Amino acid sequence: MFRFGYDAVMSSVTSGPEAAARPLRRDAERNRALILDAAREVYAAQGLDAGFDEIARAAGVGVGTVYRRFPERGDLVQALFEQEIDAVVARVQEAAADPDPWRGLGGFLRWGAEAQAADRGLAQVLAAAGKGHERVAAGRDRLRPAVEALVRHAQAAGVLRDDVTEVDIGIALAMISQVGDASRGDLRDRYVTLVLDGLAVRREAPTPLPAAPASEDDLACVVAPARRHR
Amino acid sequence: MFRFGYDAVMSSVTSGPEAAARPLRRDAERNRALILDAAREVYAAQGLDAGFDEIARAAGVGVGTVYRRFPERGDLVQALFEQEIDAVVARVQEAAADPDPWRGLGGFLRWGAEAQAADRGLAQVLAAAGKGHERVAAGRDRLRPAVEALVRHAQAAGVLRDDVTEVDIGIALAMISQVGDASRGDLRDRYVTLVLDGLAVRREAPTPLPAAPASEDDLACVVAPARRHR
DNA sequence: AACGAAGTGGAACAGTCTTTCCGGTTCTGC
DNA sequence: GCAGAACCGGAAAGACTGTTCCACTTCGTT
Incomplete structure (x- = not known):
């Protein structure tokens, strides 16, 4: 199988009605936090396919504990990335507020590309949000209007194609x-620039590309597969 | 494991010196062809991660037979895509021969994007070629000069940025x-057009995008994960 | 301090997928 | 048509994960 494409990770139905959450015991609460911290790191490095095993080890707890606290993988992912998507939204809003809309758009693309490159899990969650997965629908619904505003501003200024x-x-x-x-x-910046040149309404000449012409070896960076731990 | 990212598939060292190839028995030769045909289909549909099991079933032979004929996965992949890369090279040369270099470049991009979308295995092999894997180095070395010629022609015509x-x-x-x-x-054509607009030396206005503005649901098409069989 | 509920860890189980192995079959040369 | 080599199929072994389960520990309460 695909070990667990985020597809599977994400497809679990959002769990029942909010059970009257009796607070966790103190040790359980502490472990929960440890697990979330560990998951953040592991997911960032390996993507959402990382096993519970690995997360448990990183958190210093047993696998059973992880399973008890987050019965479905989606629970863990959702809890984790709710906040991260907020950060993305904030960055988009900041970009939309830039007095130079073109710079705002470009800056956001650069930032977004880097953020996803640095955090495989985030990249997968954003893709999942695009795919309409229930678990991240809330995050997407916050994200979309923000990007829409960014686009509108740039178009109103006549720099982004309509x-x-x-x-x-x-x-x-x-x-x-x-x-x-x-x-x-x-x-990455090289291709952000290239795409921005395609997004512009018009231009007299190419925007200088930031990196030296890609060498043959640089192809290695494309479509990098999920690298496996160890 | 990564089940078997093409990474692993590709990393096997090219097998020893060409053993004086005694011709296969006739039935063995027939099976070999059946396996290659089956592998082509299975890999196209599922990518290089497909198991030997599946290929054997599709070919109507036992797993053992596949393993005997192609001891390492790389052997099978290499044999299979040697020819496919030839087709790509041919298409590039055709594009480079187009009297309108810009149309040639655009046509190739469109074709290449579609070919990779239709054949997951091909996409992975091309990526592997970029990564410098030994097994597909020969194919890449045939491909590169062809693309280089295409690029030179378009640049000489003053339409592709230098x-x-x-x-x-x-x-x-x-x-x-x-x-x-x-x-x-x-x-796909929509984004080919966008990228082409970025690759052009200059332009007065955006090239009309072929598809209706992408709807929200279309995001689902991005970064589609390896869909798993069944 | 002592009792029960909540929580824990990790061994055991259950799937998958890869690879080997060998009794039986098919081909080829004579 | 026979001998023997080459080849075949698929069961079984091995290597990994994901998930469950329960004897034991820890916590909160009285």
Whole structure:
């Protein structure tokens, strides 16, 4: 199988009605926090396919504990990335507030590409949000209007072509993020610039590309597969 | 494991010196062909991670037979895609021969994106070629000069910006191919057009995008994960 | 301090997928 | 048509994960 594409991770139905949450015992609460911290790191490094085993080890608890606290993987992912998506929204709003809308858009693309390169889990969650998974629908619904505002501002200023939408921006970002290797920020910027040149209404000449022409070896950075631990 | 990212598939060392190949028995030769045909289909549909089990079943032979004929996965992949890469090279040369270099480049990008969307295995092999895997080095070395010629022609005609190389074209193609869902050729064309607008030396106005503005649901097509059989 | 409920860890179980192995079959040369 | 080598199929072994379960520990309460 696909071990567990975020597809499977995400597809679990949102669990029942909010059971009158009796507070956890103090030790349980502490473990829960340890697990979340560990999961954040492990997911960032390995993506959502990382096993509960690994997270448990990183948190210093038994697997059983992880399963008891987060019966479905989706529970853990959801809890974890609710906050991260907030950070993305905040960054979009900041970009939309930039007095130079073009700079705002470009800055956001650069930031978003880097954020996803640095955090595989985030990249997968954002993709899942695009796919309409229930568990991250809330985050997406906060994200979309923000991007929409960013797009509108840039279009109103006459710098962003009128025939693209906020969805296009999301897809463009996902595409660029495929230029994966986290260590090659210069390469990522190169393709952000290229895509921005495509998004512009018009231009007299190419915007200078930030990185030296990609060498043959740089192809290695593309579509980097999920690297496996160890 | 990663089940078997193409990473693992590809990393096997090229097997010893060409053992004086005694011809196979006739039935063995027939089975070998059956296996290759089956593998082509299975890999196209599921990517290189498909198990030998599945290929054997599709070919109507036992697993043991597959293992005997192709002791390492890399052997099978290599044999299979040697020819497919030839088809890609041919398409590039055709594009480079187009009297309108810009149309040639655009046509190739469109074709390449579709080919990779329709054949997951091909997409993985091309990515592997970029990563410098030994087993597909020969194919890559045939591909690179062809793309280089395509790039040179377009640049000589003054339509393709001078600061991109054949590697950039490969990366751009890989990025676009992430807009995965094979059934959404219109969406893929949309982003090919966007990227082409970025690759152009200059332009007065945006090239009209072929597809209707992507709807929210279309995000689902991005970064489509390896769908698992059944 | 002592009792019960809540929580814990990790061994055991259950799936998958890969790889080996060998009794039986098919081909080829003579 | 026979001998023997080459080849075949698929059961079984091995290597991994994901998940469950329960004897034991810890916590909160009285």
